[in-house]
Amino acid sequence: MTWHVMLEVVRDGPVPLGAQIADQLRQQVERGLLTPGTRLPSSRQLAKDLRVSRSVVVEAYEKLTGEGLLESVRGSGTRVAAHADTRIRKSVVLVDRAVPRVRFNLLPGTPNPATFPHREWTTSYQRAVESARWQGLGYPPLLGVDRLRTELVSYLGRVRGVLGSPDDTMVTGGFAHALGLVCAALRELGIDRLAVEDPSHDRQRQFIEENGVRTVAVPVGPDGLEIEPLYASGVRAVLVTPSHQFPLGVPMSPQRREELVRWARDTGGWIVEDDYDGGLWLEQRGRHLALQPTGPDRVIYAGTASKLLAPGLRLGWMVLPPRLTALMERVRVRRDLGCDGLMQLAFADFLRSGMLDAHLRRMRTRYRAQHSALMRAVERCLPAATLVGPVAGLHAYAVLPEGVDEEALVDRALGLSVLIKGGRIFHDRPHTARPGLVLGYTALGRSGIEEAISRIGQAYEQQHGGICRAS
Numbered sequence: 001m002t003w004h005v006m007l008e009v010v011r012d013g014p015v016p017l018g019a020q021i022a023d024q025l026r027q028q029v030e031r032g033l034l035t036p037g038t039r040l041p042s043s044r045q046l047a048k049d050l051r052v053s054r055s056v057v058v059e060a061y062e063k064l065t066g067e068g069l070l071e072s073v074r075g076s077g078t079r080v081a082a083h084a085d086t087r088i089r090k091s092v093v094l095v096d097r098a099v100p101r102v103r104f105n106l107l108p109g110t111p112n113p114a115t116f117p118h119r120e121w122t123t124s125y126q127r128a129v130e131s132a133r134w135q136g137l138g139y140p141p142l143l144g145v146d147r148l149r150t151e152l153v154s155y156l157g158r159v160r161g162v163l164g165s166p167d168d169t170m171v172t173g174g175f176a177h178a179l180g181l182v183c184a185a186l187r188e189l190g191i192d193r194l195a196v197e198d199p200s201h202d203r204q205r206q207f208i209e210e211n212g213v214r215t216v217a218v219p220v221g222p223d224g225l226e227i228e229p230l231y232a233s234g235v236r237a238v239l240v241t242p243s244h245q246f247p248l249g250v251p252m253s254p255q256r257r258e259e260l261v262r263w264a265r266d267t268g269g270w271i272v273e274d275d276y277d278g279g280l281w282l283e284q285r286g287r288h289l290a291l292q293p294t295g296p297d298r299v300i301y302a303g304t305a306s307k308l309l310a311p312g313l314r315l316g317w318m319v320l321p322p323r324l325t326a327l328m329e330r331v332r333v334r335r336d337l338g339c340d341g342l343m344q345l346a347f348a349d350f351l352r353s354g355m356l357d358a359h360l361r362r363m364r365t366r367y368r369a370q371h372s373a374l375m376r377a378v379e380r381c382l383p384a385a386t387l388v389g390p391v392a393g394l395h396a397y398a399v400l401p402e403g404v405d406e407e408a409l410v411d412r413a414l415g416l417s418v419l420i421k422g423g424r425i426f427h428d429r430p431h432t433a434r435p436g437l438v439l440g441y442t443a444l445g446r447s448g449i450e451e452a453i454s455r456i457g458q459a460y461e462q463q464h465g466g467i468c469r470a471s
């Protein structure tokens with residue numbers, strides 16, 4: 001193997017050749033261009049590339065080895081030393097700090113990677129690679145690869161009741177990407193405020209603001225988003241999670257859906273539907289379809305593979321009101337050149353062959369069992385908490401009695417190696433919101449869930465007293 005590095009030497013300058021090589025390598029290591037463990041060319045190879053004598057390179061390598069920046073490993077040449085770059089190691093520490101290592105992780109939102117259908121996905125991906133021609137290997141169409149858009153329309157119609165055509169379907173890099181495009185399109189339409197549900201995803205609100213659109217919090221009631229404050233706010237666009245409100249879980253009632261679409265038609269407003277865990281309804285009855293078919297002319301429907309399969313795929317989709325499609329393409333052409341074509345072909349195959357349906361059937365069974373374990377454990381060990389919302393998606397919301405110090409409870413739980421998120425940060429005015437917990441249950445098995453909730457119960461007991469009843 002002939003490894004390559006970017007070095008140049010000036011032959012008739014004042015600095016000796018060996019020092020030039022050493023200086024450039026040192027700088028590249030310090031700037032993080034050559035990362036720890038990177039293999040360098042052999043002294044013979046580098047001498048040939050730079051047309052200098054081998055002893056010059058050997059001298060430079062020895063100097064940097066003496067400084068501890070390089071190390072030579074018998075049989076595998078010279079490498080950048082494992083500890084050489086402090087900048088990179090620092091950022092790893094920061095990432096680690098963001099998600100502390102704990103025994104029980106109940107953060108909401110992500111399917112357990114162990115349940116990813118590796119074999120089936122590999123089959124689809126292999127077929128995608130084998131069948132890829134221009135579609136897949138050339139620049140993909142901005143709306144997305146035809147095959148995937150056709151499959152998506154058929155899947156979303158069948159499973160979520162979405163009405164649309166492939167011509168108005170756009171493949172995106174997850175919902176976050178779709179939301180960025182929506183913000184840009186709204187600004188083109190002269191709309192610079194977007195109503196969001198209160199409570200809603202805190203990072204999403206921040207993301208919207210960073211995309212140049214102000215957020216306006218509108219409360220969520222037992223039937224979903226309140227309509228009167230929406231009219232009163234004077235906004236012309238709103239972002240909702242009607243099937244499984246995030247984070248409370250409450251689905252928007254059929255009457256509220258009609259009212260919301262009427263608001264959009266009355267005001268010329270747009271509704272952005274974030275169907276983030278659509279299709280993961282875990283009870284047999286009471287399943288909610290998408291809002292989009294109630295007003296396909298006013299609803300931008302958006303979905304994602306992040307909860308259904310894995311967020312690492314960065315795969316999402318929008319079904320657009322036809323009159324917004326050209327605008328969305330115009331907005332997008334200034335930002336990116338489309339999504340990974342092979343990934344799109346693989347997902348098209350995954351949908352067409354029924355492997356997503358089969359995977360979700362397995363996941364529903366699994367999540368149902370996990371949710372039951374969670375309910376039993378909360379009843380037994382955290383009886384002061386009330387789980388609200390339907391049995392759906394990847395998380396449950398527990399309301400705590402007024403007066404509970406939510407932050408202290410989350411901290412105490414962390415002290416017992418249980419990572420949870422409090423409910424207040426999702427509210428527009430956290431200090432006035434009722435305390436609560438958002439409990440993700442996909443990472444743990446039944447006994448893990450029981451142990452985790454029992455530890456939260458202990459933390460609660462330390463704060464407020466109470467008992468964990470025997471099972």
Ligand SMILES: Cc1ncc(COP(=O)(O)O)c(C=O)c1O
Nearest residue numbers: 109174175176201246276304306
């Ligand atoms: C409310 C909500 N919408 C959407 C998403 C998914 O975003 P993405 O598709 O960019 O992964 C998440 C992920 O956590 C979410 O919580």
